[in-house]
Amino acid sequence: MALFKKAQEGSTILTVGNYLILLIAIAPLLYYIHAWSANPTFEKNWAAKDVALFIDTVYAAPSTVFAEYQVEKDNYDLQVELAEKATTSEGDKKIPRVVISQINDQDIKWYPFAHNGVLPSSDSGLKLMTGITISKLDDKVTLTKGFNGNMLVLGCEDIPTQQESWESGKIVLDKNGDESSQEIISQLLHYLIDPSAGEYLKNGVVIPDRTDDKLVFIQSQDPAMVVSVRSSMQGNNIKAFYPIQTTGDIEKKDRKLACLILNEISKQRAQLKITGTAIVAVYPEDYDELALPTDRISIAIDIGNRKDVLDRWTMLKPAIYQGIKEYYTK
Amino acid sequence: MNKKAMSAYHLTMWIIRIMLIATVAIFLGFVIYLLVVNDVGIEHLRTQLFIERALTSSDCFAYYDEQTGRYYGNIIDETRFTEEILSGCIDYGDNKYIAAKLTLTNLESQKVSKLEYDPESFKKWEPFTFDERYYLKEFRQRYVLIATQQGMQKGKLEFEVITPTG
Numbered sequence: 272m273a274l275f276k277k278a279q280e281g282s283t284i285l286t287v288g289n290y291l292i293l294l295i296a297i298a299p300l301l302y303y304i305h306a307w308s309a310n311p312t313f314e315k316n317w318a319a320k321d322v323a324l325f326i327d328t329v330y331a332a333p334s335t336v337f338a339e340y341q342v343e344k345d346n347y348d349l350q351v352e353l354a355e356k357a358t359t360s361e362g363d364k365k366i367p368r369v370v371i372s373q374i375n376d377q378d379i380k381w382y383p384f385a386h387n388g389v390l391p392s393s394d395s396g397l398k399l400m401t402g403i404t405i406s407k408l409d410d411k412v413t414l415t416k417g418f419n420g421n422m423l424v425l426g427c428e429d430i431p432t433q434q435e436s437w438e439s440g441k442i443v444l445d446k447n448g449d450e451s452s453q454e455i456i457s458q459l460l461h462y463l464i465d466p467s468a469g470e471y472l473k474n475g476v477v478i479p480d481r482t483d484d485k486l487v488f489i490q491s492q493d494p495a496m497v498v499s500v501r502s503s504m505q506g507n508n509i510k511a512f513y514p515i516q517t518t519g520d521i522e523k524k525d526r527k528l529a530c531l532i533l534n535e536i537s538k539q540r541a542q543l544k545i546t547g548t549a550i551v552a553v554y555p556e557d558y559d560e561l562a563l564p565t566d567r568i569s570i571a572i573d574i575g576n577r578k579d580v581l582d583r584w585t586m587l588k589p590a591i592y593q594g595i596k597e598y599y600t601k
Numbered sequence: 602m603n604k605k606a607m608s609a610y611h612l613t614m615w616i617i618r619i620m621l622i623a624t625v626a627i628f629l630g631f632v633i634y635l636l637v638v639n640d641v642g643i644e645h646l647r648t649q650l651f652i653e654r655a656l657t658s659s660d661c662f663a664y665y666d667e668q669t670g671r672y673y674g675n676i677i678d679e680t681r682f683t684e685e686i687l688s689g690c691i692d693y694g695d696n697k698y699i700a701a702k703l704t705l706t707n708l709e710s711q712k713v714s715k716l717e718y719d720p721e722s723f724k725k726w727e728p729f730t731f732d733e734r735y736y737l738k739e740f741r742q743r744y745v746l747i748a749t750q751q752g753m754q755k756g757k758l759e760f761e762v763i764t765p766t767g
Contacts, residue, residue, distance in 0.1 A: 292619060296626045304633060320643055331654035333663050333672035364695035383698055385691045387660040410660060515668050552669040
């Protein structure tokens, strides 16, 4: 009995000893993991790398980019700085980099990104928590404070098109697309030239329904520009077509006009439920129903076929008018 | 079993236990380290971005179509495939974060063009690429179209990229 009791005691000591050893080994490990994950350095390091890689990606894009960067679970008051001249352990160097810091905290983490010879511009005091808008237009990347603008804004051609007496110039309007929406588009075009409906195109002409050859009609009118509106079978993007193979600066002017009108339309994106805008170059012979002459400014706005847009067609009128007006005044 | 044998047995068992627990702890530590490295180790991503940027950026090799006013990624403009363009379009400033060798082979004319990005660092880092804890060397290959004076031709672009780890 005494022997059994002794063995039992021995076994208890053994078990307690095992747990103790386990505790001694696991506790520092858990402490280490906790300290690592709770340390702002880890998060800062991660954020610095992530933002820098994001900027790298924006630079890699072949055209205009408009993106929003947000950190959802951000416990720290992080800031982003872009320094041209950075002090490193090896002295002063020119390093394009994202610096993540905490206010009154010396523990700064940074990570480099590569620019394209044109350093990005940045608002001061950017905070990841409230979001950063990173955009690329031509070669230039810009970082601005939290996003509260229009994601669908397109970068427009910067060419002079101002004309004081633009309202006296003739503008030919054309309708196109599937049968079901013809009436709506016809109403929209007539609304655009209706003097009783606010601002209107004073010298606008709508191509009559039974016109055999629209291009001949356009030539006979000799307008300053042709704006065609059509609906298509596909979706929730608003597109603008312009003809390639034009001469001189006409293509650029077409793109500017298309861009300004699309930007105006996209201001109504919430009500019209638009998810994207695009400017598309087309060969006129592939789209002969659009009547896009190549010897003058001509574009076709494709409003899709969605009920959200067609039911709210009156909202398109001020957008198209404003786009044309801006083309001549800005 | 006598007392001496018992204590020898216990001692041996304790040593085994301690060793076992130490092994498990080290293994766990290693797993955690791997997870962290996978989460924040971005060397592969940096290499990938370098390649994508060379191929798609309007500042790098991407072909520009004047008629449509658009840049076309993965179509290389032969006239832009120069070291000057490459070092200008991916500029890390004074610090060195990536070094690469690019080989463009025109599969139709068999013409081979070679470029280097930061050749000094490449020479310096390459001997140490056997240890991925310090430098990571990766080979990637892409089939591309090359815009030449004779028109679009098939080509192959090979990348040999070294990036410091961490």
